[in-house]
Amino acid sequence: MRGMSASPSPSLRPLLWLVAVAVFMQMLDTTIVNTALPAMARDLGQSPLRMQAVVVAYALTVAMLIPASGWLSDRLGTRRVFVAAIALFTLGSLACALSRSLDQLVLARVLQGIGGAMLLPVGRLAVLRAVPRKDFLAAMSFVTVPGLIGPLVGPTLGGWLVEVASWHWIFLINLPLGVLGTLAALRWMPDVRAPVWRFDAPGYALLAFGMVAVSLSLDGLSDHAPRRAMLVVLLVFGLASLVAYWLHAARTPRPLFPLALFKVHSFSIGVLGNLFSRIGSGGMPFLIPLMMQVGLGYSPMSAGLMMIPAAAAGMFSKRIVVPLVQRLGYRRVLVGNTVLVGLTMASFALVGPGQPIWLHLVQFACFGAVNSLQFTAMNTLALRDLDGELASSGNSLLSMTMMLAMSLGVAVAGGLLGAFGGEATHPGQGQTLSAFRWCFVGVGLITLASAAIFAQLEPTRRIRASAVKRADPG
Known part of the structure; x- marks a missing residue:
């Protein structure tokens, strides 16, 4: 303060x-x-x-x-x-x-x-x-x-x-x-x-429908088979709507988000990496408290307390982003840290009953530290080379991407959890814990895949100490 x-x-x-x-x-x-x-x-x-x-x-x-x-x-x-x-x-x-x-x-x-x-x-x-x-x-x-x-x-x-x-x-x-x-x-x-200029209502309708359709179709992965066919149709409609928005933005004088943003290499990689990286990690705040209570029998307050080390370690790790990227560059930091984030997420598959509390606390702190470092580095990369009107549009698009990825992440995590848990209405604790374990492996692999996006960065890119302050730390 x-x-x-x-x-x-x-x-x-x-x-x-x-x-x-x-x-x-x-x-x-x-x-x-x-x-x-x-x-x-x-x-x-x-x-x-x-x-x-x-x-x-x-x-x-x-x-x-x-x-x-x-x-x-x-x-x-x-x-x-x-x-x-x-x-x-x-x-x-x-x-x-x-x-x-x-x-x-x-x-x-x-x-x-x-x-x-x-x-x-x-x-x-x-x-x-x-x-x-x-x-x-x-x-x-x-x-x-x-x-x-x-x-x-x-x-x-x-x-x-x-x-x-x-x-x-x-x-x-x-x-x-x-x-x-x-x-x-x-x-x-x-x-x-x-x-104000005339609001791009057609573009907004295409973009909004695409986001809703893709999210709802992924959210329904765990539903019964007859509904899955309709969800596939909805997914295709959503993807088509997003493609239609892209084509619409290319010929509209004042689109919601100008395609000139994606001519900035650092922004393209930053925002696309944000999307796919957060699809994996976005489901973790949903999965972890649920596993602690449903899979391991923790009380609600105890499950909440277990999240404090992750948040505290995340606040601390933001302090080391600048020196790390100054020393190693964006490409090494983001590729290497994305792998660490994916591995720490997958490591939650090893959690089981009877393990000491201190081991859980260390695991949560490690995940919180690398996850927070990832967010700060990705956001800074996306915004650092934007100026003027592009800075405002880019910041809005980044904010939208972050929330969309959170929605997609929870939808994917819930879908995987339901799929691995089978169709049982009241699965046993062993079956439930097994579903959580496979789900953590799945979302960890999704995050690992986003490392290929950050690998497209030039290896010589460096951060200025002041640049990180312009990015939203979320």
């Missing part, structure tokens, strides 16, 4: 606090749900191995709406959009707590995701336009710190709330924050607008 001392004036402190709390709410909600999934499944009469839709619905909704967030802010004003985002996020949280079936919960998560999609981009835009450029780095450092704290406390807080109250409280705790945030936004959020 030392960044506050560098803020331009005391009058901007309420704005920075407001955006910081919004970032915390969004990042906390991304991680707090995972620990509570088994409790939700019991209450809703579902198998805990089929609960990935709760996570996918939120992440996919956020990914879909990120491309429209900047245009809406410029068209309607940052204050109006930010207040609406907090209100929708809060109403979605209430709807989640009141849900009595899995379908109701998934729909409520979509509503929550509509609000969550706007919180971070609009808040960042307001800070960008309200804070003088010389103080912008300090201001953004301040508002992004809660984004690091959210994953650290989210799983443990979720487990604790499940044990002392019920899973409903992981959503109800958002209500007082949402009410206070709405009142604060009405008072301190600046109403900033900018000239």
Whole structure:
């Protein structure tokens, strides 16, 4: 929080606090749900191995709406959009707590995701336009710190709330924050607008449909055979829609994301590597708490506590990214670290009952360290060579790719888990643990495959010490 001392004036402190709390709410909600999934499944009469839709619905909704967030802010004003985002996020949280079936919960998560999609981009835009450029780095450092704290406390807080109250409280705790945030936004959020161009509605429709179709088809991998045929058709439709968007963007004067972005070699590799690397690692926050509870019999809070070493080691490893890449270059760091990430993910297949706690803690810390280093290096690579208008478009595309990959990662992990677990409604503990083991091997191999993308980098690329600060650490 030392960044506050560098803020331009005391009058901007309420704005920075407001955006910081919004970032915390969004990042906390991304991680707090995972620990509570088994409790939700019991209450809703579902198998805990089929609960990935709760996570996918939120992440996919956020990914879909990120491309429209900047245009809406410029068209309607940052204050109006930010207040609406907090209100929708809060109403979605209430709807989640009141849900009595899995379908109701998934729909409520979509509503929550509509609000969550706007919180971070609009808040960042307001800070960008309200804070003088010389103080912008300090201001953004301040508002992004809660984004690091959210994953650290989210799983443990979720487990604790499940044990002392019920899973409903992981959503109800958002209500007082949402009410206070709405009142604060009405008072301190600046109403900033900018000239807008005609929104690329056809391109957005193609892109959104493609993302939804591909995610839903992958999410249905574990369904019964008759539905799989329809899912194959949906997958092909989704891929065709994404190809159609690519062709549309090539002939549209102002597409959502200009294809000129992909003429920047570092951005192309950074964003594509991000997508495929995160498809593997994106499912880990979903799989690990589920395995600890369903496969090994841990309590919700104990499973949440096991995630702290991963988050803490991740925060520490961000400090060594700059010297590592300065010494070794992007190619060596990303290729080598991608292999390490894949291997540490696959190593969770060795987890079994009766193993000492310290061994689990070391394993979790190792995974958290290499995974965080991977994210920071990939994001920095993607953004480092972008300037001007491409920087804004590239940042939005990267943010969308990160959330889409999280959705795809959870969908793939859930599909593999269901496939390896068979069609049994209530599988035994041995069968369940075996399904988790094969699933960890599968997602580890998916991550390993992305090393081939980073191998296309020039071996001489180096990072400037200041460049890493421009990248979103997520």
